[in-house]
Amino acid sequence: MTTDPVNWPLIPRGTFFEDHVVGRVFDHHWGRTIHASDNLTFSTQTLAFNPVHFNRAAAKAAGHPDEVINPLLVFAVVFGLSVEDLSELGGPFLGATDVTYLRDVYPDETVYASSTVIEARASETRPDTGIVTWHTVGRDTAGQPVIEFHRTNLVRRRTSSTELLAVPDGYAEDFTVGARFRHARSRTITDLDLNGLTLLVMNSAPGHFSEQEMADTAFGERINFGGLTLSLTVGLATQDTAGQAVRELGLDDIRFPVPVKHGDTVGAATEVLAIDPLDGGDAVVTFRHLGVNQRGEIVCQTTRRVQVRRRAAEQPAAPTASSSSLISTES
Template identity: 25%
Template sequence: MTQHTPKSFAGNYFEDFYIGMVLNHATPLTVSSGDIALYRALTGSRHALYSAQTFATDNGFERLAIDPLLAFHVVFGKTVPDISLNAVANLGYADGRFPKAVYPGDTLRAVSEVIGVRENSNGKTGVVYVRTRGFNQNDQEVLSYVRWVMVNKRDAASPAPETVIPDLPKAVDPKTLENLPTYTDWDDTLAGSEYRYEDYAIGEKINHVDGMTVEEAEHQIATRLYQNTAKVHFDGHNQKQSRFGKRLIYGGVVISIARALSFNGLANAAEMLAINGGTHTGPLFAGDTVYAWSEVLDKAELSDTVGALRLRLVAVKDQDPGGFALRGEDGKYASGVCLDFDYWAAIPRRR
């Protein structure tokens, strides 16, 4: 009788991870101008720096570049089969950097290292911390970030590993940022805003007003574009038995839509320089409408022509964002908040 050996990979479980474990992820992906167009179709992004080649080259880019968030999603997608195929939830991000621009024709690959593990008190799941780096075809690092994810255990009886929680910065120091822009010929009219670095104040909150309803087909296309094979996003049949009873929209879709909505009020803050932190605070499903607001947390002068705004981007669903509600009286995230995302964005200064 012929015996069949399994050749498919069912993903890693919590007990498979260990400190120092290095994961070289499949599959390299060559990004193209077609990816730019599809990303724009999925998010509605309007930032001129990533929409018009003429605007991009006038302000220091070789040509029209890939939006840093698109590069982030491509690299993130590579990591899913090895890190989060058996995840319960993606919990957060920190220390994200974009040291080199990505252009159409570049081929991206991803490598991750496990830097922390902690079993949860229920004994059924644990949290895994990884630092992921994305490289281009010349082995140049184009982005890096830390994320932590809650992963199911294969066997609840497996012994708990020694807890290691990495020491992560609360925010990226803007003085350490690489690949800083110059913005030598910034045109406010073409960019869509008259407001520059000097016009924003720490503590200021901005209602981005517009909303975007996410359809089932859109988030399916997005996860496939990023080759993100997580069951919670891909497999509608299995999700009928999940805690949600339906497919969950990939949190990166929420980040990108909220970021695209931020154009209305932050059109000149087009280039994401770093990710300080981020949390997916609540689920989003097809049919939900995303709205967003931002708070200016800090400012930094990078050069005579460029400054940086540290921005908290908050996404809410099916409600007016104008109340700027982040947390309730109990200290927990307010109802309907689905994203709390902290990042540095470059913005031109007045000269």
């Protein structure tokens, strides 16, 4: 297999128009706990100055037990939970109807989402896409609905050059020592990183947030805090390596060969180094993660040890090397 991570097999994310058959149900696999801090940030940043969303006394005076989570935040979270399965591969959000708030949501509640395809038709103006409408429901931990809505998107069609490969669930059996793969998502570095996130973690090195300090250096401009480059590299890899993680055990061999600057886009690639069974059924999986910029340069590397669940005997078998090149050691 090639040693250049840019050419490693890609673990895909998202679905195509052809995957959306009327009646198909998607149970979106993540849930999201909504905190009071989420509610305050969302409400103030969207200028939603209804006091029941950020003033506990006002909320209680209105008959609520606590501040009420802004229902548009509930909508956005439930919508967001559905994106990976429904619309991540691209196609504009065309609109939503029948958005119904079925009950109030309060801080520290967890919501889950599921969607049913209710209509799928070809686009008359864009032959490379179709138009899909889903009925999405957000539920609490007891399974009771808290919100429902219909939303419609353009969704890309599958072409002869695109193939949606099997995606591992993240159990220990889904990984093979020596396997190498790229992750589908990437992220562009912005001022949120150079200023906001650097200062959030109280890193006071001015080279990350002061242009004046860096103007006469060899870099000529601000550079991203290495800890954030590391966090982004690992974060991008978790989409395919942490689905059944129990706990993070540690990192080693952290290096930053090339600095990351404003406007750089960072993606990630992973190699499986070791799988060590534990008493009790779990395993420790050791990964090597690489952060790669838009020029194909490695900007970060690290090894990471994670305790991962093993698949229970009654669950479906893990994908095999013959069914998915993602876990094969051959290119």
